[in-house]
Amino acid sequence: MINSGTTTQSLAIVKTKTAKRKKRKTVAQLRTQIDTNKQGQEGVAWVRWIVEGIWGCGLEVVSASNDDGVDAIILLKRRPGLERYAGPTGDLLFVQIKTGYVKAVPTGDYSVSFEADKMARWRAKWAAYPGPALMINVVPRRLTGKDKDPVAYWADLKRPPGVDPNKVEFKLENCFDATAKSSFYNLCWRWAELRKLPVIYRDQSKPAFPGEPAMYYLGKETFLTATRNYFKAWKKASAQTAFQASLTWRGWEHITRQERPVRTKQQSLQLLPAAARIMLASSGVEPVSVQPMKAIPKSQRPNGQDRERGYEALTARVIFNERQEAIVRVVLERTRLYFMGSLVSETVIFYSVYEVARRRKSP
16 A cells, blocks of 8 residues: 555655756757856957967966966067067066956946955965966957957056955056057066166175265264265265266255255165165176267357267166165266367266166056
């Protein structure tokens, strides 16, 4: 005899299993279903076209099996037409490519959200990479239109996160297209190239010249007095120590001129000890012309003398004891005096010193 209770229970289980089965999708539904693999490939292909096809740079795609927070690496290059700077710069950009993640083509600044644990894992990896880390959000053709190309926007992942740490914020001005190469180049700012510069150690225990005074900014003297006294001692020692240029008050007046911003003056004055070491004839830093010699029409003198002037730069990596290293550039002013077309005299003097890229920020 069949137990009615058992039969009812069995029928309920069968109905439950049947309900759990997914319903077959119609042809129209299958057409509208998003193939994430295909969409991701479209995003990588579009990034490759921009980087290799338009920029003339290199792109190395990272295997998707490794969850390293990076999908590709961009190798920046300069085009062959630039004779002086042609070829690879040595700079690398670490890129994560996300295709889709928006419902329509953005018309304003927007953000993309990710899971908290995933973002925490990614951010640690982005911070560890030696170069800029970026996210490129590609808006695919299914959103831009079949007859239109995809559009893409990029975000700097090494910038501090906004209010919500699980969101990556994109700005419409950061469009990933032919014009974005200059922005990416600015993110690197030639650090790979500048790392090849000669290294100078700013060590007060080893004087740059006999009688070099130590500059203590918190001592009894004011900052301006301390730096002025240092410049005086340096100028006096330049007559006995082999430097690549002479010291005159023209350099001091240029650095401390009234129209110059106070912070810029302060930084240049703090760099005077570094400039003294860079200018040593034994430093190994070679001058490079930054402004060719040219005649100064107003400088023609009554005795028939003519003057022309140009500027050269001594650039080096300076290692400090009290702060991070910096790229410091010393500017030299070269002046030539002519009489009746013949060279009479030539002088090279210290003109200025500043830290390269001190004002640069990631776009």
